[in-house]
Amino acid sequence: QKEVEQNSGPLSVPEGAIASLNCTYSDRVSQSFFWYRQYSGKSPELIMSIYSNGDKEDGRFTAQLNKASQYVSLLIRDSQPSDSATYLCAVKGPPERTSGSARQLTFGSGTQLTVLP
Amino acid sequence: ETGVTQTPRHLVMGMTNKKSLKCEQHLGHNAMYWYKQSAKKPLELMFVYSLEERVENNSVPSRFSPECPNSSHLFLHLHTLQPEDSALYLCASSHRGQGGYTFGSGTRLTVV
Numbered sequence: 109q110k111e112v113e114q115n116s117g118p119l120s121v122p123e124g125a126i127a128s129l130n131c132t133y134s135d136r137v138s139q140s141f142f143w144y145r146q147y148s149g150k151s152p153e154l155i156m157s158i159y160s161n162g163d164k165e166d167g168r169f170t171a172q173l174n175k176a177s178q179y180v181s182l183l184i185r186d187s188q189p190s191d192s193a194t195y196l197c198a199v200k201g202p203p204e205r206t207s208g209s210a211r212q213l214t215f216g217s218g219t220q221l222t223v224l225p
Numbered sequence: 226e227t228g229v230t231q232t233p234r235h236l237v238m239g240m241t242n243k244k245s246l247k248c249e250q251h252l253g254h255n256a257m258y259w260y261k262q263s264a265k266k267p268l269e270l271m272f273v274y275s276l277e278e279r280v281e282n283n284s285v286p287s288r289f290s291p292e293c294p295n296s297s298h299l300f301l302h303l304h305t306l307q308p309e310d311s312a313l314y315l316c317a318s319s320h321r322g323q324g325g326y327t328f329g330s331g332t333r334l335t336v337v
Binding site (some may be wrong): 157 | 265270273280315324326327329330331
């Protein structure tokens with residue numbers, strides 16, 4: 109059973125549009141949520157983190173978290189061709205699955221986004 | 226150097242070879258991780274080191290052996306690998322229990 113689910117896409121949006129990326133997770137006690145961007149052939153890069161219900165905005169990016177629905181999303185406003193990448197949702201596992209105080213990230217398989225010029 | 230550095234960037238090895246991947250972090254973090262990324266699959270956590278304590282994914286074959294001599298260096302020793310082990314191997318680091326992870330640039334491994 110997958111713990112973090114994402115629509116694999118590909119998702120295509122025109123330049124200037126809003127791109128909406130969605131993620132659901134199975135562990136209700138998960139507490140920390142992250143969005144990573146991964147360009148082809150490159151390593152993942154952290155772009156957003158969110159820890160409490162509601163919206164968090166950073167420039168053109170908005171992360172939304174709804175713990176009751178176990179749902180986290182990423183909105184990209186005014187999408188640019190340079191935003192074309194795979195976006196990975198990551199959830200920090202519940203404390204009882206860790207040793208010591210190390211807490212492990214569980215990743216979704218990613219959504220491939222293409223922004224068309 | 227800054228961030229998380231991985232070497233080599235690319236590695237081709239035969240099934241009978243022994244090789245090692247190296248990772249070094251310059252961020253003052255105290256936890257380090259090895260992840261495997263295969264095509265169309267989620268990142269798979271292989272090993273975690275935090276304060277010299279090791280946590281491992283029980284599904285990782287014994288042909289992968291990690292070593293963490295200190296909080297800044299992490300190795301992944303490889304021996305008698307299989308072609309299905311070909312993947313991108315990513316090292317990451319973090320502050321123990323806090324925040325997201327910072328990834329290195331990865332080692333693209335091909336087993337022939």
